[in-house]
Amino acid sequence: MFSNYPPALDPMNQAYTVAELFANNTEQPYPNLAINTPPGGRINNSVYPPTGAGDANHFVGVQSVVIDPADRLWVLDTGRVATQNGTQLTAAYGGPKLVGIDLNTNSVFRTIVFSPTAAPADSYLNDIRFDLNPSLTSSGQGVAYITDSSSEGRNAIVVVDLGSGEAWRRLINIPAVQADEGFVPTVWGQPVYMNGTTGMPILNVNFGADGIALSVDGTTLFFKTTGGRYTYSVPTARLRDRSLNAELLARGSVGNLGETGLSDGLETDTNNMIYGGNIEDNSIMMFNPSTGIMSTFVRDPRFSWTDTLSVGFDGYIYFTENQLWLGSNFQGGVDRRQKPYVLFRARLPNGGTKVTQSAPRASNATMSI
Numbered sequence: 001m002f003s004n005y006p007p008a009l010d011p012m013n014q015a016y017t018v019a020e021l022f023a024n025n026t027e028q029p030y031p032n033l034a035i036n037t038p039p040g041g042r043i044n045n046s047v048y049p050p051t052g053a054g055d056a057n058h059f060v061g062v063q064s065v066v067i068d069p070a071d072r073l074w075v076l077d078t079g080r081v082a083t084q085n086g087t088q089l090t091a092a093y094g095g096p097k098l099v100g101i102d103l104n105t106n107s108v109f110r111t112i113v114f115s116p117t118a119a120p121a122d123s124y125l126n127d128i129r130f131d132l133n134p135s136l137t138s139s140g141q142g143v144a145y146i147t148d149s150s151s152e153g154r155n156a157i158v159v160v161d162l163g164s165g166e167a168w169r170r171l172i173n174i175p176a177v178q179a180d181e182g183f184v185p186t187v188w189g190q191p192v193y194m195n196g197t198t199g200m201p202i203l204n205v206n207f208g209a210d211g212i213a214l215s216v217d218g219t220t221l222f223f224k225t226t227g228g229r230y231t232y233s234v235p236t237a238r239l240r241d242r243s244l245n246a247e248l249l250a251r252g253s254v255g256n257l258g259e260t261g262l263s264d265g266l267e268t269d270t271n272n273m274i275y276g277g278n279i280e281d282n283s284i285m286m287f288n289p290s291t292g293i294m295s296t297f298v299r300d301p302r303f304s305w306t307d308t309l310s311v312g313f314d315g316y317i318y319f320t321e322n323q324l325w326l327g328s329n330f331q332g333g334v335d336r337r338q339k340p341y342v343l344f345r346a347r348l349p350n351g352g353t354k355v356t357q358s359a360p361r362a363s364n365a366t367m368s369i
Contacts, residue, residue, distance in 0.1 A: 002030060002073060003320065003343070004062040007042055008052075008080040008088050008124070010327065014042065017062040018075055021343065031106040035059055042081045044092060051121070052079045054092030056113045061095070064308060068130040069356045071313075072109075075099040076146065078125050086196070086329060090121035098128070098144065098160060112160060118167035122153030126210050127265065127308060130162075131218040136240065139163020143240060145221055147209040148177075151194075155208030157223065159239050170239045170250045177209040179227020185262050185325075186280050187304055192325045195332050211266035213274050215289070216355055222257075222274055222289070226264045231257040231274070231287060260287050260294045264324070267309035267317060269352035275317055277306025284309075284319065284346070298346050311354045316345040 001021040005013035016029035016036035029036045038058040044051050053060050064076040079095020082088045096119035100110040119125060126149040132142035141163030148156045148169075155177040156169040171177050183204050185192050194203040207226035214221055214236070221236050238250040263276035263285070275297060278285040283299035284306065302321065309319040320343050326336040 001318070001343070002065045002067075003027070004065045004075070006061055006063045006078070008061045008063070008078055008082050009324070011082040011084050011086060017059045018065060025340075031101055031108070035108070043083070043089065047092075049089070050083075051090050051092040052081045052095045054079070054094035056094040056097060056111065059099075060091075063125060064127045066128050066130070066310065067103075069132055069354070071103060073101040073103055074128065074130070074144070075101065076125055076128050078123070079119070080124060091119065091123065092121070096123065096125060098146075110162075112162075112165040112167070114158075114167055118158055118160075118169060119148075120153055122150055123148045124150040124153065125158065126207075127212045129212050129214040129221070131214060131236065132162075133218055136218075137161045137163055145212060145214065145236070145239065147212045147223055149207045149210040149226065151179075151206050151208070155225075157209060157212075157221070157234070157239060168242070170247060171209075171234065171254065172247065174251055174254070176230075176232045176254050176256070177223070177225065179204070179206040179208055179225050183227045187325045188282075192330055194329055196329055200333075207264075211263045211276055213266035213268045213276075214355075215268065216270060216272045220289070222266060222268075224260070224263050224266060224276065226262070229259045229262050231260045231266075231276075233257055233289070257287075257289065258292060258294075261285050264305060265308040265319070267311050268355065269311050269317070269348050270355055271348075271350050271352045273349075273352065275309055275311075277303070277309070277319065279305055279325075284317070286349075297349070300344075302342070303344075311348065311352070312345075313354045313356075315348050315351065315353045317348055318343060318345045320344075 007013045019027040020030040038055045061078045061080045079091030096114040098112040126147045128146045134140035144160040146158040154173045156172045160167040210226040211224040233255045238253045261278035266276045274287040282303040284297045286297040287294045305324040307322045323337040328335045
């Protein structure tokens, strides 16, 4: 089991940003401490204003760790960090990247460094899903879909050819990938605003495209913002299209599936059900895209801000409670979170498990695109 600690959301996350979790409630940097420790630090203070370190060989500000259908771990690095006062710095080239790790050898087998076009300096690459179908690209290595949830940049879905390393953006800044204007969630009976430290202006929760899930057959991508309650869908073929009018065609193919609660992460299982944290209801919701009906999967008063969900090969769904809304950025500069944070799991209904696909052969490569 693996977790990550984003320095861009909490400046206290400096010791390491990716960890392996063990059954006795211990953890250690993964795959090692060295790759989690940029030699020059996570912040580049040699430029003004400072930025995240443009280090392609070390983790700078990891936001997501996901195991693909071929049982390989991928590390999604935003390249962004925060200063001690909570100011989130922009990324520098080399920071935003996707790193593949072989779980048998615990070694990096591929690094894809994103260009400023695919991942602008103010982007925030949030979550990722994989389709390893070899017929999708000429490389035969499959593709990845990534959400950009930036609060200040342009939101989008990023598509990555895992073989060539080429990446491009789709659905750029359309309403479906942006937070709803004036959105105010309620968690544990309390309205939640982004209010920073004392004296700072009060803002609405405005995270863009965040939670992401892929249908079992790979033909449909589902996504949500963490600044609204709607679930959206788009045909993946439209996202992969590279023709002249591909962006317009993709925009025209987005579907609104209705309100399914406020979520900060989505996942699918072999039954093609979509799961997501229903943050305002202290629950995990279950959405059936074939009927358009949402139901409650599991509910517990310990749940508050459920983040990334992962379906395991063991038939369980795993999810974290990160208490994000109790952090200082939402509580007037006062950190009200109470450790330890918790990783939960629940048995999936109807024999659901992780979607598997045949794996393409990995090749050792570092690509800058």
